Amino acid sequence: MTENAPQQQTDLPNAWNPADEEAGLYQRWVAAGYFTADAASDKPPFTIVLPPPNVNGSLHMGHALDHTLMDALTRRRRMQGYEVLWLPGMDHAGIATQNVVERELANEGVSRHDLGREGFVQRVWEWKAEYGGKILDQMRRLGDGVDWSRERFTMDDGLSRAVQTMFKRLYDDGLIYRAERIINWCPRCHTALSDIEVDHSEDEGELVSIRYGDGDHAIVVATTRAETMLGDTAVAVHPDDERYAHLVGTEVELPLTGRRIPVVADKHVDPEFGTGAVKVTPAHDPNDFEIGRRHGLPMPSIMDERAVITAHGPFEGLDRFEARPAIVAALREQGRIVAEKRPYLHAVGHCSRCDTVVEPRLSLQWWVRVEPLARAAGDAVRDGRTEIHPPELAKRYFDWVDNMHDWTISRQLWWGHRIPVWYGPDGETVCVGPDEEPPSGEGWHQDPDVLDTWFSSGLWPFSTMGWPDDTADLAKFYPTTVLVTGYDILFFWVARMMMFGLYAMDGRQPFDHVFLHGLIRDANGKKMSKSRGNGIDPLDWMNRFGADATRFTLARAANPGGDMALAEEWAAGARNFGTKLWNASRFAMLNGATVARPLPATGELTEADRWILGRLRTVVSEVDDLLEDFQFAKATNLLYHFTWDELCDWYLELAKVQLSGDRADNTRAVLGHVLDTVLRLLHPFVPFVTERLWTALTGGESLVVARWPGQALTGGGPALPEPDDVADGRITDLQKLVTEIRRFRSDQGLKPGQKVAARLSGPGYADLAAHEDAVRSLARLTDAGDGFSATAAIEVSLPAGAVQVELDTSGAIDVAAERKRLQKDLAVAEKELKQTEGKLGNQAFLDKAPAEVVDKIKARRDTAAADIERITARLAALPS
Structure with missing residues (x-):
């Protein structure tokens, strides 16, 4: 708290506690209808259909990654003025769900055959009502901004009608047939x-x-x-x-x-x-x-x-x-x-x-003749109707769709979409559409098999919107905008959706963009698995670190197409980032940071103000460019370093000095507007903490429906000034000077918060004279008063000239303790020098070692020699 800045009131608690805040914030968003899409809106559409998780599933890290990225995309587009539909739902997961219920029956001493087909299917529906959809509750924990009013299930009436319609059309077009072929057969699941x-x-x-x-x-x-x-x-x-x-x-x-x-x-x-x-x-x-x-x-x-x-x-x-x-x-x-x-x-x-x-096993099964469907799926990517990100994975897509074999779609199960084919007593075969009556009479029976789960999930982008009817949702939201998924199911699911979407929707692709991310691995780059015991439960992370920290960790690792390594310490670091943002924002608000005042004219701004606003403008532009290219890792990394390094570590400290001056109100306005923009930029990735801070700062309704910074469709936020080269150069010089002084203080054994008297001079410092108060505050230096006597000095080179920094450290350090510390450091450096020189003097080693290894050892030797010289000089300078 600065001496002359009045303390403001804020309802923010001293610390951010996700467990106390996240559930309530999410419920408020849903109740307000922020995530409910309007098919009658005149806003441009932005559509994502959630890859439907299995009804018997629970949230794993792969889900958490997918959902984080989809939520970030939809939150940003919503802020930009699009009509956003993120459609959720679940897959009936034929084999997996049937196995779960069969195990439950086995515990009761009965089998599905004891219940009969109808009784067993009814039992699965009862299980689904009681236990299914656990993952949907976990999605709420993560903060998924999905349109719950449009939640779908692959076995509900509408989607079942779509499945029967698709089967009938493919059958009538000769693209579905029955034949004996070799298939993969599970002797246990039958x-x-x-x-x-x-x-x-x-x-x-x-x-x-x-x-x-x-x-x-x-x-x-x-x-x-x-x-x-x-x-x-x-x-x-x-x-x-x-x-x-x-x-x-x-x-x-x-x-x-x-x-x-x-x-x-x-x-x-x-x-x-x-x-x-x-x-x-x-x-x-x-x-x-x-x-x-x-x-x-x-x-x-x-x-x-x-x-x-x-x-x-x-x-x-x-x-x-x-x-x-x-x-x-x-x-x-x-x-x-x-x-x-x-x-x-x-x-x-x-x-x-x-x-x-x-x-x-050789078996009589139903098949899809994929050649014309796969050819269309390849053409849609080749002619640009669908773009694959990153583009280098398009080759893998073409390798699959250009060489695809016919697809067996029948399953010998009871849970799933029954094949709509009836057989007659004289060898007749009749395929029945959803609006047709099946044949009846003695000897007629329906095919006992059900369809592969991938058949119904292949219709997901359009069946969920009411196809085969011409619905308002289809007219508004199809084709969907982006599919976010892992590259590992590019063939198994993405290609099937492309084939069915193009076939059913008259050549209109199911997605404009397909963004493919990599697989999640542990900190050592190994694939996560139960057998290795290296899996990470996202619910555990959310319980310990919060949903925001879990999301931010995943987003910072999500480079297009690349596998990503995760470790617990990174989630802890993301939590610390949230804490840093909370503390900085709370301090700023307590010191009057506000968006109520407009940004001052450029002429009324200090160089520090112009620097941070110019940097912010650049960051807004760069983040926009990165997110348009699905570069989540680079975008979040940029936001992390700008927020922590530039805003919190530098501008906030410079603002503390300015809050004591005659331009304090200008500083409060700049600080308020910078925080406003940063919170908007971060919101898609860390929605909970940013929502709590932003509503406290601005009094606004919600960040979910706030405008995105920059040129959004409905107009941007406050105009930010262009970067100022003079201000940038001056603050860069200030940062270098303060950093070098801090490093020198550390070498001298001074504690970080310990203040010492200092005299600054030289042509380089004259150029920074207007920032003397800031330099002294940031470097913990007091004025050189009467009787000042320098015991240590450093010279820092800046573009405008050198700066001489003289310090009086007498009485500021414990000489005996500092000598002991330095002697310990000297021993470590001498040992390192001896070891590296020994290796470099071994010709046999040099003949065998790769050049890069030798270079690293040389670098270690040079560092050790420099450390010895520095520590020896420091020991010699200590008072006796």
């Missing part, structure tokens, strides 16, 4: 899986080499899945492989079965891999299936839906993992095992829901 539902890991197994046939007709194949040999219908070699040319077209005996199978030539085979011959099991391997189709091979399945062997013989009834060693043992007994390699690491697919090893 359903087909999409690729996104399969996790691959390097598992230990065995590679067994087996001899088929004998003598000149013998051929050796290697496999990690010996049990599948029971379903082999050929051995394949490359057409140009001369080793096996004499065998192509002949037959060899398949061991253990007595069957004879052909040797076929196929270009798929790599002659350089293994023996150059592969066993062909068309019903249990996708590549073998294609070979089988090309050569017209039989495709017998040898396992049931539980992955139990069904082939006749001694192995029938064994689980696949029981059959494997039994078959190897039987082959070994017959002398058919040529080689065995254990352990053998190879990629194995696991069900992402239950971790069961996935079984490739």
Whole structure:
């Protein structure tokens, strides 16, 4: 508090406590309807649809990152005068939710089959009503400014109608068909899986080499899945492989079965891999299936839906993992095992829901013919209708959509959208639209399968707005503006939405922009996982540090397309930033900072005022440019350093001096307007603390509906003066002078708050004469009075000339303690010099070490030598 500045009243508590404030602020925003979009508005639209979290899910760091970035985008656009729709909702998550409810039933001693289909589905709806949507409450904790009045669920009536409409249109256009193909099958969940539902890991197994046939007709194949040999219908070699040319077209005996199978030539085979011959099991391997189709091979399945062997013989009834060693043992007994390699690491697919090893299986399923849809999805990005950020990830997108395979969309589940196809008693097949009556009568039945969850979520950008009807929301808010998601689901979800959106909406893309961020990793750059125990719970961070600190930490790490490392200390640092902002703002308000007075004319401003206002204008412009380019990390980092380093550490300290002068009211106005603008700029990232401070500072209704600084659509805030080169140079010189004095004081052993007498002189100081009070205040220097005698001096070079700073430190330091401290520092520096010189004197080390390592050691040596010189001089200068 400055002596002549009157203390103002403020309702701000002494400290910012997120737990006391955040929930109430959020409830007030929702109650005021700030997040509710108006389709009849004449404002330009800005639309984001929330990637729907699973109904059984909870908030994890990936969600928290997504939501922070989306909330920042929508809050800024709302302040800029756009009609903003951020539409929330949840995905029914077919397999995951069915598994949860089945486990619940198992605890009760019953199964879904005991309830029957209708009873089980009703039980899932009851579970959803009681437990589903936990993540939505957690979104409120984070501060998500979503339009709760438009919350959707992929199984609600409107979206179910959209799903049935889309299936019918694709079916009628020949883009949905039913066929036998190889699919990923989970023997535990008893359903087909999409690729996104399969996790691959390097598992230990065995590679067994087996001899088929004998003598000149013998051929050796290697496999990690010996049990599948029971379903082999050929051995394949490359057409140009001369080793096996004499065998192509002949037959060899398949061991253990007595069957004879052909040797076929196929270009798929790599002659350089293994023996150059592969066993062909068309019903249990996708590549073998294609070979089988090309050569017209039989495709017998040898396992049931539980992955139990069904082939006749001694192995029938064994689980696949029981059959494997039994078959190897039987082959070994017959002398058919040529080689065995254990352990053998190879990629194995696991069900992402239950971790069961996935079984490739020939199955009759429903498929989407993706070629024309994928081609349109690629064209929309190529012609600029949709832009991918960062642009270098567009190549990955094209790699996927240009090489996409047909998509299996049927799932052998009960929870989900039932496939709208009926089969008749005489082999009829009828696809039924949402406004059509299904066929009835004896022998008619509906397909028992449900659709892949990604089918309904692929409609999300337009089904949530009322499609297939022509609604006001579709007219106003489609295409959506931005999709924010991780690059890891660029293919699995983004590409599907692009295909369906372009198809259903007459070539109009679902998004104008797709912003892709990276994956969150721990402080050491490792992927977070339960097995590693390195995961971070965002709810834990919010409880300990607050939602603002959690959000700010995530935003500061969000470089486009790049993975990000997180550590707890960064969240603690973000909390400290909030505390710094709170304390600085509260101090300013207590000292009369105000927006009630207009900014003074430039001629009435001090150089410090002109400097901070010019810097603020630059920051506003740079932040705008960065956010337009989705550069969240750079934007938040810029705001962090401007707020902490320039506003709080420098201007606020300079303002304290000015508040004692004749321009105090001008300073209060400048300080008020700078804080007003900074709080607006920070609000999209730290909405709670900025809201509390801004309403206290301005008396305004809410930052949520306040104007964004700069040229917003509805007009900007107060005009900020252009940067002033003279003022900038002068304050830069002042900062250098004060920084050098502070460093010198530290070297002299002075405590940071300890005041000492000093004399300043020189041509450089004459240029800063108007700032003498500020320099002395910031550097903790008092006037050199009568009898002043300098005991230490420093010279600081500035553009206008040198500044001599002489200090009287007599009696200001404990000489004995300072000598002890310096001697300790000297010993450390001498040890470092000895070690680095030792390494640099070792020629063997220099010959092997990379150049950058040698350079670092040289730099350490030079630093140590400089420290020794500085400390030795300081010791010599100490009084005896």
